[in-house]
Amino acid sequence: MALFEVNGLTKTFGGLAANRDITMHVEAGEILGLIGPNGAGKTTFFNCVTGFYPPTAGSIRFQGRDITGWPPERVCQVGIARTFQIVRVLKDLTVLENVMIGAFLRHPRVPDARRKALDVLALTRLADRQGQIARNLTIAGKKRLELARALATEPTLLFLDEAMAGLNPSEIHAAVSIVRRLREEGITIVMVEHVMKVVMPLADRIVVLDSGQIIADDVPEKIAANERVIEAYLGERYRAAH
Amino acid sequence: MRQNRLPQLALALLLLFLLAFPSLFPAPFLLRTMILILLWSVLGLAWNVIGGYAGQVSFGHAIFFGLGAYTSTLLLNNWGISPWLGMLAGALVAVIVSAIIGRPSFRLAGHYFAIATIAAGEIFAVLFRNLKWAGGAVGLYLPIVRGDRLVDFQFNESKAMYYYIVLGMLVATALVTYWIERSRMGYYLKAIREDPDAARSLGINVTRYKLYAIVISAAIAAMAGTFYAQFVLYVSPKTVFPLALSIQMALVAILGGTGTLAGPIIGAAVLIPMAEYTRVYLAGRAGGLHLVVYGLLIVLISIYQPGGLMALLRSWRQRRAQRKLAQQAPVAAPEGGVGDGSL
Numbered sequence: 228m229a230l231f232e233v234n235g236l237t238k239t240f241g242g243l244a245a246n247r248d249i250t251m252h253v254e255a256g257e258i259l260g261l262i263g264p265n266g267a268g269k270t271t272f273f274n275c276v277t278g279f280y281p282p283t284a285g286s287i288r289f290q291g292r293d294i295t296g297w298p299p300e301r302v303c304q305v306g307i308a309r310t311f312q313i314v315r316v317l318k319d320l321t322v323l324e325n326v327m328i329g330a331f332l333r334h335p336r337v338p339d340a341r342r343k344a345l346d347v348l349a350l351t352r353l354a355d356r357q358g359q360i361a362r363n364l365t366i367a368g369k370k371r372l373e374l375a376r377a378l379a380t381e382p383t384l385l386f387l388d389e390a391m392a393g394l395n396p397s398e399i400h401a402a403v404s405i406v407r408r409l410r411e412e413g414i415t416i417v418m419v420e421h422v423m424k425v426v427m428p429l430a431d432r433i434v435v436l437d438s439g440q441i442i443a444d445d446v447p448e449k450i451a452a453n454e455r456v457i458e459a460y461l462g463e464r465y466r467a468a469h
Numbered sequence: 470m471r472q473n474r475l476p477q478l479a480l481a482l483l484l485l486f487l488l489a490f491p492s493l494f495p496a497p498f499l500l501r502t503m504i505l506i507l508l509w510s511v512l513g514l515a516w517n518v519i520g521g522y523a524g525q526v527s528f529g530h531a532i533f534f535g536l537g538a539y540t541s542t543l544l545l546n547n548w549g550i551s552p553w554l555g556m557l558a559g560a561l562v563a564v565i566v567s568a569i570i571g572r573p574s575f576r577l578a579g580h581y582f583a584i585a586t587i588a589a590g591e592i593f594a595v596l597f598r599n600l601k602w603a604g605g606a607v608g609l610y611l612p613i614v615r616g617d618r619l620v621d622f623q624f625n626e627s628k629a630m631y632y633y634i635v636l637g638m639l640v641a642t643a644l645v646t647y648w649i650e651r652s653r654m655g656y657y658l659k660a661i662r663e664d665p666d667a668a669r670s671l672g673i674n675v676t677r678y679k680l681y682a683i684v685i686s687a688a689i690a691a692m693a694g695t696f697y698a699q700f701v702l703y704v705s706p707k708t709v710f711p712l713a714l715s716i717q718m719a720l721v722a723i724l725g726g727t728g729t730l731a732g733p734i735i736g737a738a739v740l741i742p743m744a745e746y747t748r749v750y751l752a753g754r755a756g757g758l759h760l761v762v763y764g765l766l767i768v769l770i771s772i773y774q775p776g777g778l779m780a781l782l783r784s785w786r787q788r789r790a791q792r793k794l795a796q797q798a799p800v801a802a803p804e805g806g807v808g809d810g811s812l
Contacts, residue, residue: 277670303672315667317660328660331653332672340653380672 329379513733524662529586537694608705726779
């Protein structure tokens with residue numbers, strides 16, 4: 228049994244099907260890349276599986292449990308955390324407070340939550356920023372803070388929505404090493420990513436979405452050679468380069 | 470570390486002053502004004518729990534104030550039940566009503582929640598105007614009880630006891646606020662205020678915490694309502710359910726600084742004397758003038774100082790600290806990093 232299974236997931240807005248009959252699974256311990264052109268339905272998919280949108284049809288199972296239609300807070304409580312494509316840090320609170328709010332889920336007492344938050348800040352290399360007001364962080368800092376906050380909820384499965392977008396090469400390098408580290412800690416990761424140089428070496432497996440449907444689900448090397456994927460997303464230039 | 474002792478000392482001195490106030494200034498007008506300041510501090514703090522920390526701006530808090538006033542008065546007038554028990558009963562009624570109002574209204578975002586609370590407030594005003602057994606539009610007079618005994622919650626010889634009771638209520642409310650601010654709940658309410666979706670993604674049951682906040686808020690406002698009924702010995706829809714009352718509760722907190730402990734108290738200390746004096750000196754000539762002043766204040770605060778007087782105080786203190794730093798080390802300029810915001 229896979230850690231996470233999606234069966235026939237469909238999400239329509241009015242007449243538009245943003246996700247159509249998506250069936251996929253995530254194995255425990257893997258890093259799964261989710262790629263596809265803009266408007267392919269990646270973020271809609273994230274919103275469905277983390278409880279922000281109720282699916283129109285289909286089912287979502289996590290650790291064998293049917294979590295279809297659960298609200299976001301319950302999804303988080305059972306061990307699925309997420310970050311947002313457009314960062315949603317709590318701007319007027321400090322970095323530490325942001326992470327503590329995540330940590331409170333498993334540590335209701337303030338001193339325990341603070342300790343947990345400090346651990347996570349060390350892991351995500353934000354410890355020296357703990358007193359800063361979140362709005363003053365750079366975009367890379369905010370993205371990392373959002374990751375730290377999600378980690379503080381101690382997830383089994385983590386959904387990262389373009390955690391690397393807008394970062395410069397050295398920031399990407401740092402973020403990649405953090406993601407690797409998380410996998411070593413036993414956290415399963417599903418990441419939406421546009422930066423191919425990041426996702427190809429990092430992911431164990433890649434699922435490609437196009438127009439709301441899965442068009443490929445394979446190891447990175449096969450994905451890079453897949454005609455449909457190149458046509459829909461990677462483009463001719465990518466083929467030429469590899 | 471020397472800095473940390475100063476606020477404690479100031480707080481102790483303030484409490485001492487507040488305790489001695491009725492002996493220092495026995496003049497009835499002053500004492501009455503002070504009682505109102507303390508009462509409005511309690512109301513501002515009550516509003517602050519849901520309107521400040523949780524960021525759900527309510528313009529219907531007169532509902533809970535009025536329910537507290539009416540519940541204890543009806544229990545006293547019809548069954549002779551002590552207002553102290555009536556106070557608890559009023560809080561209970563307000564808790565139930567606030568949960569009933571909150572549950573559906575919390576689905577509404579931002580301004581729509583505020584509008585819903587205005588509507589709810591008007592419903593209660595109209596309802597009580599038409600409830601015959603609750604005195605209708607005329608309202609209810611409380612029976613005069615001689616003897617100034619604490620159990621009767623009525624003091625006709627000297628108002629000083631009212632003063633001490635409301636001071637006690639303020640201390641209790643401040644402690645509740647302090648506890649909320651320092652607990653998980655306080656953090657959760659701030660998260661909900663800043664971004665409800667992010668809060669939900671972190672496992673926070675947003676509706677439940679908003680309910681906790683409004684229930685606490687309503688209970689405190691209702692207890693203040695009972696106090697008010699015992700203080701003026703008269704309850705009517707016009708005095709305890711008007712929209713202006715709800716607005717004033719919000720304004721006290723907003724003027725002082727929402728989401729802070731000291732804010733609503735500072736707000737009340739500034740606004741209430743102003744309201745009282747304009748009421749006294751301009752009453753004959755311009756009846757509604759204090760409402761015009763309120764409107765003006767709201768506009769000015771939202772334009773120039775959305776953080777209220779507390780933010781003003783904080784930036785003034787920061788500037789002073791920076792100046793001090795600059796004097797000590799004229800060469801090495803301060804980093805300009807944001808402090809950890811500790812008070």
